[in-house]
Amino acid sequence: MKIMRLKDKVALVTGGSRGIGAEIVKTFSKEGATVYLNYNNNESKARSISEIYNNVKLIKADVSQREQVSKMIEYIKEDIGFLDILVNNAGIMLNMPILEYDEAKVRKMFDVNLFGTIYTTIESAKIMREGSSIINIASNAGIGTSFMNTTYYSLTKAAVINFTKRVALELANRKIRCNAIAPGWIETDLTIGARSREETEQLKKFLVENTTIGRWGSVEDVAKVALFLATEDSGYVNGQVIVVDGGRKDYLTHSI
Numbered sequence: 036m037k038i039m040r041l042k043d044k045v046a047l048v049t050g051g052s053r054g055i056g057a058e059i060v061k062t063f064s065k066e067g068a069t070v071y072l073n074y075n076n077n078e079s080k081a082r083s084i085s086e087i088y089n090n091v092k093l094i095k096a097d098v099s100q101r102e103q104v105s106k107m108i109e110y111i112k113e114d115i116g117f118l119d120i121l122v123n124n125a126g127i128m129l130n131m132p133i134l135e136y137d138e139a140k141v142r143k144m145f146d147v148n149l150f151g152t153i154y155t156t157i158e159s160a161k162i163m164r165e166g167s168s169i170i171n172i173a174s175n176a177g178i179g180t181s182f183m184n185t186t187y188y189s190l191t192k193a194a195v196i197n198f199t200k201r202v203a204l205e206l207a208n209r210k211i212r213c214n215a216i217a218p219g220w221i222e223t224d225l226t227i228g229a230r231s232r233e234e235t236e237q238l239k240k241f242l243v244e245n246t247t248i249g250r251w252g253s254v255e256d257v258a259k260v261a262l263f264l265a266t267e268d269s270g271y272v273n274g275q276v277i278v279v280d281g282g283r284k285d286y287l288t289h290s291i
């Protein structure tokens with residue numbers, strides 16, 4: 036009989052209706068967790084997951100709005116009482132060259148990627164049990180990959196990485212761990228939607244040549260690491276950034 040690694044655990048995954056978040060929801064559900072799938076717009080996609088996977092509960096909120104995040108956690112508190120795992124996954128990427136700075140787009144990215152992570156973390160912490168795990172989906176952009184036009188996105192993720200370490204430090208006294216995953220290029224709506232078809236094809240060629248593992252990433256590659264961070268298998272891992280990018284070679288820190 037399969038051992039359920041998240042039996043009796045309660046998780047919240049933000050932005051869980053598609054892409055990396057959806058795969059994490061499915062993985063946690065298959066391991067026996069009750070999973071609150073947060074979505075913002077895509078109710079039908081969210082519902083298609085909850086109809087197939089066990090104990091997946093839908094919860095609508097825009098994570099960039101503190102009031103909505105606060106209500107989401109209130110709802111979970113009334114519904115089940117506590118949380119053990121939080122995955123701050125909701126995120127957006129709006130690319131632009133540095134000199135074509137678009138104030139509204141940059142602020143929107145900070146609102147979702149950084150403030151969404153902050154709001155959801157501080158509200159969730161109110162109902163987290165001892166032994167809980169917070170997992171922030173950052174990006175290898177946040178530690179300096181060489182893709183053009185992703186500077187402002189990368190700043191939001193660099194801030195998430197710093198926040199991860201600070202949360203690990205300050206919540207340690209409550210036995211709450213906090214780690215980040217820094218994925219490389221994963222094929223999802225976010226990455227496919229960011230560039231033209233030709234640019235994406237060029238990028239994929241670049242990735243195969245500049246990744247030691249020789250391929251771009253899948254949502255499963257990230258979800259498996261999220262599962263590791265969610266369980267006690269990672270009980271001695273805290274404040275860390277696990278880079279899941281197939282061993283990319285094109286880091287600015289190495290080349291500039």
Ligand code: NAD
Pocket residue numbers: 049050051052053054055056073074075076077096097098099123124125126127128147151172173174175217218219220221222223224225226
């Ligand atoms: P995606 O666009 O498929 O999924 C992002 C999810 O976040 C969507 O479900 C979207 O509706 C949700 N979301 C966006 N704004 C929201 C808001 N305000 N409130 C609630 N939900 C919101 O993208 P993905 O590739 O699955 O990305 C997931 C995370 O992984 C993001 O944080 C992204 O920055 C990060 N990431 C992705 C890659 C990649 O290559 N795909 C690489 C590194 C990091």
